[in-house]
Amino acid sequence: MSSILTLTFKDLTLLFRDKAGLFWILAFPLLYTGFFGMVLGGAGGGGGSSGLSIALVDEDRSSGSAALIAELLANDSLKIARQEEDQDSPVLTDMETARMLVGKGKRVAFVQIPPGFGDHPFAIFSGETTARLRVGVDPTRSAEAGFLRGILTQCAFKATFSRFGDRELLALEIKAGREALSAQTDLIGPQKLLLNGLLSALGTFVEGANFDALGLGGEGAGMGDLNMMEMVQVQPDARAKPASAFEVSLPQGLVWGLMGVALGFAVSIVRERTQGTLLRLRTSPLSLFQLFAGKALACLAGCMLTMTFLIGVGVLALNVRIGSPGLLLLGMLATSFCFTGIMMVSSIMGRTEQAVAGASWGAMMPFAMLGGGMIPLVAMPPWLVSASDYSPFKWAILALEGAIWRDFALADMLQPCLILVATGFAFYALGLLGYRRVAA
Amino acid sequence: MRGEPTLTIQGLHKTFGNLVAVHDLSLEIGAGEALGLLGPNGAGKSTVIAMLTGALTPDKGKINLQGLGSPVDPKVRALIGVVPQNLALYDELTPEENLRFFGRLYGIGGKELRARVDWCLDLAGLSSRKKERVGTHSGGMKRRLNLACGLMHDPKILICDEPTVGVDPQSRNHIFDSIERLCDGGTTLLYTTHYMEEAQRLCDRVAIMDQGHLLAIDTVDALVEEHGGDSLVHAKLKAGLPTDHQLHSAMQGLTLAHRTTAPIEAVASLLQVQDSVVELRIDRPDLEQVFLSLTGRSLRD
Numbered sequence: 001m002s003s004i005l006t007l008t009f010k011d012l013t014l015l016f017r018d019k020a021g022l023f024w025i026l027a028f029p030l031l032y033t034g035f036f037g038m039v040l041g042g043a044g045g046g047g048g049s050s051g052l053s054i055a056l057v058d059e060d061r062s063s064g065s066a067a068l069i070a071e072l073l074a075n076d077s078l079k080i081a082r083q084e085e086d087q088d089s090p091v092l093t094d095m096e097t098a099r100m101l102v103g104k105g106k107r108v109a110f111v112q113i114p115p116g117f118g119d120h121p122f123a124i125f126s127g128e129t130t131a132r133l134r135v136g137v138d139p140t141r142s143a144e145a146g147f148l149r150g151i152l153t154q155c156a157f158k159a160t161f162s163r164f165g166d167r168e169l170l171a172l173e174i175k176a177g178r179e180a181l182s183a184q185t186d187l188i189g190p191q192k193l194l195l196n197g198l199l200s201a202l203g204t205f206v207e208g209a210n211f212d213a214l215g216l217g218g219e220g221a222g223m224g225d226l227n228m229m230e231m232v233q234v235q236p237d238a239r240a241k242p243a244s245a246f247e248v249s250l251p252q253g254l255v256w257g258l259m260g261v262a263l264g265f266a267v268s269i270v271r272e273r274t275q276g277t278l279l280r281l282r283t284s285p286l287s288l289f290q291l292f293a294g295k296a297l298a299c300l301a302g303c304m305l306t307m308t309f310l311i312g313v314g315v316l317a318l319n320v321r322i323g324s325p326g327l328l329l330l331g332m333l334a335t336s337f338c339f340t341g342i343m344m345v346s347s348i349m350g351r352t353e354q355a356v357a358g359a360s361w362g363a364m365m366p367f368a369m370l371g372g373g374m375i376p377l378v379a380m381p382p383w384l385v386s387a388s389d390y391s392p393f394k395w396a397i398l399a400l401e402g403a404i405w406r407d408f409a410l411a412d413m414l415q416p417c418l419i420l421v422a423t424g425f426a427f428y429a430l431g432l433l434g435y436r437r438v439a440a
Numbered sequence: 441m442r443g444e445p446t447l448t449i450q451g452l453h454k455t456f457g458n459l460v461a462v463h464d465l466s467l468e469i470g471a472g473e474a475l476g477l478l479g480p481n482g483a484g485k486s487t488v489i490a491m492l493t494g495a496l497t498p499d500k501g502k503i504n505l506q507g508l509g510s511p512v513d514p515k516v517r518a519l520i521g522v523v524p525q526n527l528a529l530y531d532e533l534t535p536e537e538n539l540r541f542f543g544r545l546y547g548i549g550g551k552e553l554r555a556r557v558d559w560c561l562d563l564a565g566l567s568s569r570k571k572e573r574v575g576t577h578s579g580g581m582k583r584r585l586n587l588a589c590g591l592m593h594d595p596k597i598l599i600c601d602e603p604t605v606g607v608d609p610q611s612r613n614h615i616f617d618s619i620e621r622l623c624d625g626g627t628t629l630l631y632t633t634h635y636m637e638e639a640q641r642l643c644d645r646v647a648i649m650d651q652g653h654l655l656a657i658d659t660v661d662a663l664v665e666e667h668g669g670d671s672l673v674h675a676k677l678k679a680g681l682p683t684d685h686q687l688h689s690a691m692q693g694l695t696l697a698h699r700t701t702a703p704i705e706a707v708a709s710l711l712q713v714q715d716s717v718v719e720l721r722i723d724r725p726d727l728e729q730v731f732l733s734l735t736g737r738s739l740r741d
Contacts, residue, residue, distance in 0.1 A: 006544040010530070017532040276526030280589065283493035283522045284545045285514035 003286055007294025008301060015264055015302050024260035025306050030313060033253030037246035037318065052148055053079045055098040055110040058091045060131075062118025064159070071155035072111070078151060102138050109137040109148055133229040145231070152229060170206045174199050242405040246318040248376055250311070251400035255373050255393050257306045258339040263360050265299040266346035270356045292344070292432060299343045303336035324403050327413050331399035334417035334424075338392050341424035344431025367391040395419045446471045446597055446628045447492070452501035454487055461487040463652040465501070469597070474619075474629040476643030478636060478727060480737070484652040485632040486525060489601045492630070493522050506596060518546060521595030523603045527582045528589065531575035535566045535585050538574060539592055546593035560588035563618050580611025587615055597628040604638065616641060636727035648731060655734045660727065667733045668725025670699035673706045678716030685713055 015021065056072060058065050069091060072078055080090045092098050098110035112134040119131065133152060137145040178199050181192055242248050272278035281291055311328070314320035322328055342364070349359035368374065370384070371393025388394040399416040402408030445468040452465040462484045469475045477485050490496035492503060494511035503510045511517045529538055539557045548556060561567045564584035566577075574582060587603055600619070604612045619642055623629055633639055639646045640660050647657040656663055675696040681688045687710060690698035700706050703722045711717065732738060 003545055006541060010541050014530060014532050276524040276528035277530065279495055279524050280522060280528040282495045283517055283520060285518040286545060287514060
């Protein structure tokens with residue numbers, strides 16, 4: 001064991017004395033974390049969207065709901081999207097999904113257009129309460145609830161005003177009013193006559209009026225918050241959201257640092273072979289197992305030290321909060337194990353340092369990009385998210401995020417951690433087998 | 441061979457694809473003996489060394505070191521010190537750190553480690569620069585440290601694979617002196633080179649290899665006597681030799697070039713009849729001649 005530790009200490013010394021290598025292992029991941037954290041919104045909140053992300057549920061499917069949806073979609077302050085797996089229409093049809101999205105923190109709020117909403121196009125003026133919009137806001141984003149109410153009111157008024165220019169709709173409403181008036185028993189005859197006359201005059205006005213000249217259907221005036229929506233409670237999912245965008249960008253930065261460590265050790269194996277130190281090591285009393293166990297332990301320790309440093313900087317300088325230090329340690333170990341395997345398999349990708357460095361970067365880059373190393377998983381299109389399952393980087397990021405901000409339980413951590421450990425084992429074995437071929 | 445064999449090689453054979461790198465090699469090296477393995481590039485010397493150190497597995501044949509078995513066994517490998525042809529050093533470490541690292545791999549620690557490090561630094565002449573990274577050292581210094589790293593664990597047999605390649609004369613002499621000190625101290629030496637001068641200076645016996653085959657093995661004098669051929673007597677004269685002189689036929693103008701097994705007698709006969717010798721030289725055959733005689737090619741071809 002002491003021989004393995006001797007090898008490990010030597011390799012770590014070499015790793016941290018390589019100034020150019022240190023840039024890629026420590027400085028670049030920090031730059032990445034800082035830059036993308038700022039781009040994604042800095043410490044002001046995760047999510048990475050300039051607009052409020054909401055889920056919209058249309059249970060009415062009328063021309064009235066369509067007018068409101070059109071206004072909401074056109075509003076720059078809102079970002080409306082369905083679940084990632086279905087992009088045909090931005091509008092949902094079931095409340096369960098909408099509640100789930102808000103509960104998991106994937107949307108700030110849901111807006112439900114209830115059945116019958118379109119039957120009462122001017123209900124916002126009448127105090128009608130049977131078909132009000134139902135709005136559920138993520139309780140952790142309550143500060144944005146008022147802003148959302150204002151946007152919804154504005155859009156509802158715009159939709160309603162646009163319908164003032166609909167001659168047929170107004171005629172139908174006047175007709176319905178006259179029918180309701182005739183059925184009314186509380187009013188006396190002169191009152192009914194007077195109101196009938198008013199509706200007839202209104203009907204004549206609607207038939208001959210120039211709505212464009214009146215400006216109806218254009219921009220609505222600022223309206224107060226009328227009794228047009230009902231706020232409903234949303235139970236947040238047990239899983240949390242990142243407190244800042246740095247909590248999203250830090251795990252990404254970490255995997256870039258780990259790539260640097262893995263690549264550094266992969267190149268060092270080739271360098272030992274080409275410079276002759278491997279021959280000296282192999283002629284020592286060390287077995288091949290001890291030799292590569294030393295390399296693996298060094299890589300594992302290098303990964304752990306690198307992550308510890310980067311997370312430390314993240315906590316101290318970027319205000320990153322660690323959800324569960326214990327689970328973070330588990331995630332770091334599993335991730336380090338995986339990258340140790342990646343190191344081993346990278347070392348057999350060529351016979352020279354240049355070949356290994358080039359081939360390893362070439363092979364790792366697509367996996368890194370696919371696995372969320374470049375584009376956050378939450379910002380990926382559905383097909384890319386599905387494809388990312390095949391990238392160990394995705395599981396590494398998930399394991400780290402799980403412990404940092406996703407509030408994973410131990411059971412939640414098991415899947416990514418087991419995948420990482422299994423991948424590490426497979427790659428390590430593949431690397432050892434390949435070593436015999438390359439070294440021959 | 442002198443003493444009991446430290447290393448015994450029997451029928452060693454190694455091929456790489458269609459290339460026969462080493463063909464049926466058998467030899468013994470006695471305790472404290474210095475054996476040179478002489479041959480041109482591609483002769484199979486480094487392959488032999490790789491097999492002797494356990495880095496390569498022979499296709500056929502046996503290696504036995506001090507009666508303990510083959511170098512596949514880590515305990516047997518611990519008896520061997522290796523000085524590879526490449527500079528097997530870590531440039532980012534200091535000489536002291538390099539030596540400590542290699543020493544620890546052999547289980548050396550504490551005071552013994554410090555003492556061995558100091559001894560090796562002294563041997564390499566690097567005590568004053570032991571704290572500077574190896575990457576800042578000259579090629580000669582690195583070569584000396586390369587030798588010292590192979591001696592950290594005080595090996596029973598030292599295997600040097602062309603340890604003076606690309607070395608300046610000063611460092612080369614330093615390395616020779618160091619190896620001679622080791623040999624005088626009883627260390628067994630296997631030394632590969634394609635410089636015959638090195639083999640002649642350092643080795644008790646020389647094995648000549650070419651294209652994987654062992655062509656001859658003996659002392660330098662014996663090899664020269666058996667395979668070196670005639671000496672060459674060179675002379676420049678003021679006047680020609682009499683026509684009845686035994687060397688007359690070797691004259692070209694006023695220059696004599698005469699091959700003979702008895703050069704002293706030839707010179708004596710020349711001086712008897714000719715007192716106007718301007719220049720006289722006897723070229724005795726050397727290992728280069730031996731190699732030429734055995735292979736029809738020069739060592740440096």
